[in-house]
Amino acid sequence: MKVLAAMSGGVDSAVAAARAVEAGHDVVGVHLALSRMPGTLRTGSRGCCTIEDSRDAWRACDILGIPYYVWDFSERFKEDVVDDFVAEYAAGRTPNPCMRCNERIKFAALLEKALALGFDAVCTGHYAKVITDADGNPELHRAADWAKDQSYVLGVLTHEQLKHSMFPLAETPSKAEVRAEAERRGLSVANKPDSHDICFIPDGDTRGWLEERIDMTEGDIVDSSGEKIGTHPGANAFTVGQRKGLKLGRPADDGKPRFVLEIRPKENKVVVGPEKLLNIDQMRGIKISWAGLPIPEIEARTQFDCMVQVRAHGDPVAARGWMEDVASDEADGGVREELVVRLNEPMRGVAPGQSMVIYQGTRVLGQATIDSARSLEWDPAAVS
Incomplete structure (x- = not known):
């Protein structure tokens, strides 16, 4: 199989690419350049997709003996991730830029280009797994290591995208094992710290950065x-x-x-x-997508049991979910679909703009952007 390995410059993507090579696939490595001004992205252990990360990705591909390319996605990244981040905050919502990057850049844009060039799949270092059901349909599931599980940020992937997604780290029991494997393979990123925080805010001052733009x-x-x-x-x-x-x-x-x-x-x-x-009992979601084929209850508009998670490393909470058609407040006066989730126990710190990802067991059913989150003890309509 012809595989495009997305190389972030970190240890996870390097080991994932190595496993794809070892499995006998025809692998090509690609690093995504997301900014034409490297100083606008975080560096060192706090960033991703910087110049230094590009060099680390190149060294890994050299060790693995696979071709290496850098693709410039900076314009798309600015429009689909950075500008969206600003627009969401301007609208009073709290967005998750990593979700948007996975949705619109690392899979939508990257996979689209990969398929156009004749690749069969995109391989990444995410900790999640794709399982094929009896009818050959892909399902997204949590990784073996729940502590490193990244299925939450992949909840935006669609049925078609899952068909062409490869996650070689799915069954890896721990990050320590990945680092040890990288060391054995001679990869210089074996002990490179994980990236975190928002990559396009260099000093980490989100409030100050937003005040310059809103x-x-x-x-x-x-x-x-x-x-x-x-x-x-x-x-x-x-x-x-x-x-x-x-x-x-x-x-x-x-x-x-x-x-x-x-x-x-x-x-x-x-x-x-x-x-x-602040104890939220109910959430309503818009911009809904299903990770694989929707479960029958979605089409039937009936309630279903689920678990809901609103942060990448947050604890899932038991809930009941259902779909509703709601009159839109848009000028055309149409109807929009909303995913309603009623929590079995309250959840703290939920804000509109966050992503709620819905699970049944280890399977990711889908996700939605939270449009409203409220305590049933308070009616926001009381505020005129």
Whole structure:
């Protein structure tokens, strides 16, 4: 099989490519250049896809004896990931840029080009597995090592993309084993630290970076009943769950701290309230995609048991899910599909814009972008 190995410059992608070569595939390595100004991406252990990562990827391919190329996806990355990140924050949502990068760059754009060039599959160093069912349809499942499992950030992959996805690290029991294997193979990235944080914010100051790109206008801070209790320098500077920096003019009646419950950019309001209202009971998701074929309950519009996860390394929570057709607030007055998830127990720290990934057992059913998340003890309509 002709395989394109996506080489990030890290140890996982290097070992994944090595295993694909060892399995007898015809492998070509490619590194994605995501910025034409390397200084705008994080470097060292905190970044990915930088110049130094490109060199590490080249060295790995040289050791493996496979061709190596660098593909410039910087324009697509800016439009589909960076600009989307800014737009989502401007709309009062909290996006996950790694999800968008996997969805639109590392699989949509990369796989599209790979297939056009005659490759059969794209190989990456993600910790997840693809299992084929009795009818030959691919399913996305958690990796053997749940501590390193990355199925959450791959929840955006579609049925067709899964058909051409290869994850050689799926059954690896630990990251330590991957590093030891890299050492045995003579790969210089064996002990390279993992990348983390947002790669396109060099100093890690997300708030400061956003303030340079989003107009901030003073507005009202209101409580959960809609009463004005303070002012803010710009609604987009706040995040759901935030407690510090509110600078409210008066304490709550019970003397307890108040937290950001909701951000309303159209009204330029920040809604605050007691901590208990951060316990989310229900979420509604839009921009839904299914990882493989949808389960029968989706087509039948019936409820189903599931587990829902809202962070890459968050704990999944038991829930009931169902699909609903909801009147759209768009100008055409149409109808949109929403995925509704009712949690069996409350979840903290959920904000619109995050991705909720739905599981049954180890299988990823699909994902949706959270459009609203609320405590059933509070009706946001109370804030006028």
